[in-house]
Amino acid sequence: MAERPEDLNLPNAVITRIIKEALPDGVNVSKEARSAISRAASVFVLYATSCANNFAMKGKRKTLNAGDVLSAMEEMEFQRFVPLLKDSLEAYKKGQKGKKEASEQKRKEKDKKTDSEENVKSREEENEEEEERMEEEETKEGEEEEAED
Amino acid sequence: MMCCQRMAAAVAAPAGPVESELDRSGTEEDPREAVSEEEGCPQQQAGAPSSASHNRLAKLPLSRIKTLMKADPDVTLASQDSVFIIAKATELFVETIAKDALVYAQQGKRKTLQRKDLDNAIDAIDEFAFLEGTLD
Helix, strand or coil, rough: CCCCHHHHHHCCHHHHHHHHHHCCCCCCHHHHHHHHHHHHHHHHHHHHHHHHHHHHHHCCCCCCCCCHHHHHEEEEEEEHHHHHHHHHHHHHHHHHHHHHHHHHHHHHHHCCCCHHHHHHHHHHHHHHHHHHHHHHHHHHHHHHHHHHH | HHHHHHHHHHHHCCCCHHCCCCCCCCCCCHHHHHHHHHHHHHHHHCCCCCCHHHCCCCCCCCCHHHHHHCCCCCCCCCCHHHHHHHHHHHHHHHHHHHHHHHHHHHHCCCCCCCCCHHHHHHHHHHHHHCCCCCCC
């Protein structure tokens, strides 16, 4: 699927909200400044990805993992982000675990239903989850290696 | 940083229709992605205090972040965790650059952040050097 140019931008509304929450009340942001910050954010993602990927390649891994991103942050001189990112990651992983258990429960319940529509939907979700699981399995190996350090 | 500028040129292109988007990651992306996007969708966390949202959920849609990451030809696969961390880091980056630019607006006794404040911040601050030449 070809990527449209708008796919490479981050949603304006979200960027605007992040900016507003960071700045004190009463401060406004011009449209040009907002748009420039949004573009800067996209460039940041590209740059961070590229840096992180270098670490993955150094580790002879094909899957970029969280540790690579944290290393990239240090390389990019954003080390002050690292503690906050580590905390967020912990919370995120817990949330993901809970979601997986919840959706496995859902699937068990859905299997009982004979409605064909439901089956199609759950199959789509399964496919998506398998993708996630594949990626996560590869990550787990990498993360376990990191954890041993 | 050449690869950065090349890709950034693609990003810098039209910002046109973005204003009218619903900002619901589910409508634009593959509907399958909507399942994993639930937590990141801003509409579902209206009124959540920023400290809580900082700790758990990403405000930026993970699917969009992933699309950006895949634009790099050297990237084969990215774990979900890594996509999340990049999303979170990008939020922090946006906050940081906005605050840094504000200093220049205040120096100019303005309450509105303008494009030139951003340019000044990028020129002055080392960590933003990678942005030079990418925003035009």
